[in-house]
Amino acid sequence: MTVDLTTFAGIHRPIYILEGSKLRRNLELIQHVAKAADVEIILAFKAYALWKTFPIFKEYIGATTASSLNEAKLAFYEFGSKAHTFSPAYTDYEIDEIAKYSSHLTFNSLSQYARYAQRVKAGNPKISIGLRVNPEYSEVGTDLYNPCALGTRFGVTADKLPVTFPNDVEGFHCHCHCESGADVFQRTLQHIEEKFSPWFSQLKWINFGGGHLMTRSDYDVDLLIRVLEGFHDRYPHLQVILEPGSAFAWQTGPLVSQVVDVVEDHGIQTAILNVSFTCHMPDCLEMPYQPAVRNAKTLPMEAANGASLDAYIYRLGGNSCLSGDFMGSWQFDHQLQIGENIIFEDMIHYTTVKTNTFNGISHPALGIADDSGNLTILREYDYEDYKSRMD
Structure with a gap:
């Protein structure tokens, strides 16, 4: 199937569309930083x-990070390498696997280390064990996404660490960012070193976690490289690991949806779509944030209240029964019509993994397109997919 990558005319059902050239653009930049x-x-x-796109990823990177048994299995069976794994709490019934x-x-x-470390090493003698640490500093503004917020359940603070580690502790993991810039990492690193450098001589590696949004257009890639080079100069024995998520799929494709009805109440127009914020774009409600919509102007949330119908200002509503499954407001240059496409920009990272079937709402399909608009459907979902979640 061939589609117009600007309008996606001919698409009549919800679908996430990954644009292959944009993915490779990000991978090339990430590979450049790594080298x-x-x-x-x-x-x-x-x-x-x-996972159907992992062959592309393997041209540029060699490993992945997991936070559950299922993700670790995905790393091993589909990516072809063992995972760098972190979980807030491992369980007796999964730790060995x-x-x-x-x-x-x-x-x-x-x-958790005291409970499971020997068991882990007995089952996999070559595994490298680390501890997550909390530098008690983060510039993430939303507590829901701030791993260093007061009372956090993530990581050990410096005052709780022993002076000398057992020989099997080889690394630190420290995650403090969320779609952050290199300047934030530079400032955060000062706190990490201040708190934890006394232990660095005992370690082999340090993982600075995710949230390094190096593929964002305004990200200072050169500063990131200089900061990492400076860290290497100070601690040349430490292997440095970064594990961004959003950076890989940033701006690589939209979620294409369609208008199925337009309703009005007290002067507020809502275009009801065949996608759901709570099912398909939960980050929008959690953060919250308004995603960009192609060919529409993003307005303040309350702009639809009392707006003139001639202004073409709409809330966008999902198709679940949750009352709060809507966002607003966007201004279009025309009156929305039943069946026309509403294109949510930058919806590949996080949305594709957080999509759920609450209310029996189907997942959008997954597709990958080349620069010529040749669209390959990677996956479509049906009743059996919904039913299997309750098997």
């Missing part, structure tokens, strides 16, 4: 797990 700064950059499945599929395994607490 220039002499670090390892790996893919975090929590943000992107379209997780260790089997992991090259690195990070414990979130000293109690």
